[in-house]
Amino acid sequence: MTIKRHGRKIALWAVMVLAITGMLLPASLYAAQTYKIGAILAVTGPASFLGGPEARTLEMLVDQTNAAGGINGQKIELIIKDSGGNPEKAISFAKQLIEEEKVLAVIGPSTSGETMKIKKIFEQAGTTLISCAAAEVIVNPVAQYVFKTPQKDSFAAQKIFQTMKAMGISKIAVLAGNTGFGKAGKAQLLKIAPEMGIEVVATEVYDKQSKDLSAVVAKIKANKDVQAVVNWSIVPAQAIVAKNMRQAGWDVPLFQSHGFGNIKYVEAAGAAAEGIIFPCGRLLVADQLPDGHPQKALLVDYIAGYEKKYQETASAFGGYAYDAFIILEAAMEKAGMDPAKIRDEIEKIQNLPGTSGVFSFSPQDHNGLDIDSFEMITVKDGKFVPYKGM
Numbered sequence: 001m002t003i004k005r006h007g008r009k010i011a012l013w014a015v016m017v018l019a020i021t022g023m024l025l026p027a028s029l030y031a032a033q034t035y036k037i038g039a040i041l042a043v044t045g046p047a048s049f050l051g052g053p054e055a056r057t058l059e060m061l062v063d064q065t066n067a068a069g070g071i072n073g074q075k076i077e078l079i080i081k082d083s084g085g086n087p088e089k090a091i092s093f094a095k096q097l098i099e100e101e102k103v104l105a106v107i108g109p110s111t112s113g114e115t116m117k118i119k120k121i122f123e124q125a126g127t128t129l130i131s132c133a134a135a136e137v138i139v140n141p142v143a144q145y146v147f148k149t150p151q152k153d154s155f156a157a158q159k160i161f162q163t164m165k166a167m168g169i170s171k172i173a174v175l176a177g178n179t180g181f182g183k184a185g186k187a188q189l190l191k192i193a194p195e196m197g198i199e200v201v202a203t204e205v206y207d208k209q210s211k212d213l214s215a216v217v218a219k220i221k222a223n224k225d226v227q228a229v230v231n232w233s234i235v236p237a238q239a240i241v242a243k244n245m246r247q248a249g250w251d252v253p254l255f256q257s258h259g260f261g262n263i264k265y266v267e268a269a270g271a272a273a274e275g276i277i278f279p280c281g282r283l284l285v286a287d288q289l290p291d292g293h294p295q296k297a298l299l300v301d302y303i304a305g306y307e308k309k310y311q312e313t314a315s316a317f318g319g320y321a322y323d324a325f326i327i328l329e330a331a332m333e334k335a336g337m338d339p340a341k342i343r344d345e346i347e348k349i350q351n352l353p354g355t356s357g358v359f360s361f362s363p364q365d366h367n368g369l370d371i372d373s374f375e376m377i378t379v380k381d382g383k384f385v386p387y388k389g390m
Contacts, residue, residue, distance in 0.1 A: 035071050035076045036103050037103055038093075039058055040081050040118075041083065042082070042084055042114075047234060051317075053312075053317045054320065060305060062076050065329065071333055087117040090115075090117055094118040095121065099125075103127070104342060109131065111180065112135030114133070115138050119138070122145045123145050128331075129147070130148065131147070131324075132150065132320040133148060133150065136153040140152075142365075147361070149323035149327070149367075151367070151374055154192060155371040156185075157192045161193065161196040163277060169253070172199070172200055173203070173223065173228075174230050177207075178207055179208050179233065182205065182232055182233050186205070210240065213240050216241075218248065228255060229252060232257040233259060239272075242272040243272045247272075254277070258280050273379045274380070275379060275380075277387055280377050281316050281319060281357060281375070282375050284377055285384060285385065295357070295358070299355055302355060327354070328342070330345070330346075331345035347363055349368065357369040357370070
């Protein structure tokens, strides 16, 4: 009997310890928790001009935030997956991050084609995706858990056509890479051109892996009606088009999409980049903005921090990741670690200055930017400067 009573006492003591531990456990576990976020970016491969700056930007921001105490006192854990711009890899990484890593949200991918391949995965999982890719179809129609930070294709097309009209251009050729971004951009150009009094007299689609586009250039150059060319892509072919046009002695104006926002494209094109005109966010001309502009202080601070840390020129693409991070950070500060609430809080964000513009989201708008987020930019003496007209 004594042994039995002693056993019962031990058992009772064990229950009490477990109960006390149970009361303390949530708090101790919470203290050890981190805000785990994922990123799917083309750090390597043909789209590395996009994904490289994006990955480096996120690493810098996470380090800065953690050094300052994290979010709500909790550190951020960042898991970057390098897709190389491959949609199949993006699908695999999306599933890994959601199902195995249990991330609260994912930033990326870098390209539109990848983003379109994984949208449904995030919708079904109820996990937020903030894409760094530009195609308007990413957010139009609206998908509940999918957002993006680059400006809309349709706004880019409108800005290009407004500039053309001011230059007296009415007949153009449209070139596009065979990527998701190229396809979506071409569709917007063809749709909006007639509305703005522009006639597209020639169109060509080229392979994103192309190393020489002289045959394509020769074909559209043969059309004497062409007064200007719009090239819509995000791959090294942007520089190749410029080179091949100048090599052919063709000096009609060349317009690029907002995918041209990295000085490395200018460096790759060399002298052929001179005079290229394109719409982009104000990051590329931050030092030329007036004092008091709502984006200037943020832009100057980001550029200085990035260029000091990585010894390379900041680009619009790194800016897209910057914006995704500050949007996610603002939402997590209010929503904590609840994935559904994080999505809800993003949709409530209003007047948040970023590198791409000032973001105001709504249930109907998961991009949050207007046409004024674009600045028309040109290349002069190998540098980006605001376009002031002919």
